[in-house]
Amino acid sequence: MGKITVETCHIEGLKVITPTVFGDKRGYFMETYNYNDFKEAGIDMEFVQDNQSASKKGVLRGLHFQIHFPQDKLVRVIKGEVFDVVVDMREGSKTYGKWFGVRLSEENKKMFFIPKGFAHGFLVLSDYAEFVYKCTDFYHPNDEGGVIWNDEEIGIEWPIEEGMELTISDKDTKWGKLSCLKKQES
Numbered sequence: 001m002g003k004i005t006v007e008t009c010h011i012e013g014l015k016v017i018t019p020t021v022f023g024d025k026r027g028y029f030m031e032t033y034n035y036n037d038f039k040e041a042g043i044d045m046e047f048v049q050d051n052q053s054a055s056k057k058g059v060l061r062g063l064h065f066q067i068h069f070p071q072d073k074l075v076r077v078i079k080g081e082v083f084d085v086v087v088d089m090r091e092g093s094k095t096y097g098k099w100f101g102v103r104l105s106e107e108n109k110k111m112f113f114i115p116k117g118f119a120h121g122f123l124v125l126s127d128y129a130e131f132v133y134k135c136t137d138f139y140h141p142n143d144e145g146g147v148i149w150n151d152e153e154i155g156i157e158w159p160i161e162e163g164m165e166l167t168i169s170d171k172d173t174k175w176g177k178l179s180c181l182k183k184q185e186s
Contacts, residue, residue: 003031006041011088011095015043015113016102017074030109032076033134043113045072047134054079055124055131059167060158062121063087063147063175070116072136080129081105082122083159087147087178090117097178099156104131119147121172123158146175153179 007016017038019030031037038044055061062085075084085101103125104110114120122131149156149172160166 003034003037004041009100011086011098011100012093013115014086014100014118015041017041017111017113019109019111021109032111033074043074045136047074047136049135049138050132051135051139052130052132055129056167057124057127058164059124060121060149060172061169062172063119063149064121065089065117065119065145065147066137066140066143067145069137069140069143071139072116073114073120073133074111075104075114075120075131075133076109076111077104077106078130078132079106080124080126081107082124082126082129082131084112084120084122085156085158086112086114086118086120087154087156088117089119089147089178089181093117097154099154101156119145121149123160123166125159125161145181146172147178147181148173148175151177153177 003020005018021028021030082104083101084104085099087099088095090096102112104112
């Protein structure tokens with residue numbers, strides 16, 4: 001391997017990836033994705049769609065998931081900084097309902113691998129951020145699900161600075177709690 005460093009966390013399947021950055025007076029170079037390196041790290045998937053979004057400070061997107069067409073995602077930030085969050089929604093998982101967050105930025109160049117079965121969202125911490133990600137399935141607009149971003153049962157510790165004004169889409173303010181979702185499935 002050598003080109004990437006992979007960290008795991010307390011929730012099985014999640015991986016924070018740091019690429020090797022080669023820099024000199026001209027700038028830097030790094031591989032953002034190499035199938036062989038990722039396969040060796042246990043991420044052996046076919047990504048079929050790349051997405052990019054731009055947001056201003058205080059934008060909170062999520063927590064989203066696809067219901068019948070779940071996606072593995074490889075996410076990173078190419079401009080600015082975000083706090084990226086996932087919630088384990090895998091039935092039978094010992095960490096069901098638990099969350100994990102990581103700061104992704106153009107400076108740290110970290111990537112976050114999110115397997116199927118997680119709700120995902122992020123909060124923009126810098127004045128402006130560009131967020132890019134790869135997916136293993138195509139987006140199906142009629143297959144969206146979500147969990148409210150401030151579900152107290154999950155207890156995500158969003159790094160909301162004093163005076164930060166949140167901007168949240170109407171759709172994202174209407175998602176239910178994780179416990180309500182579980183009742184709907186029963």
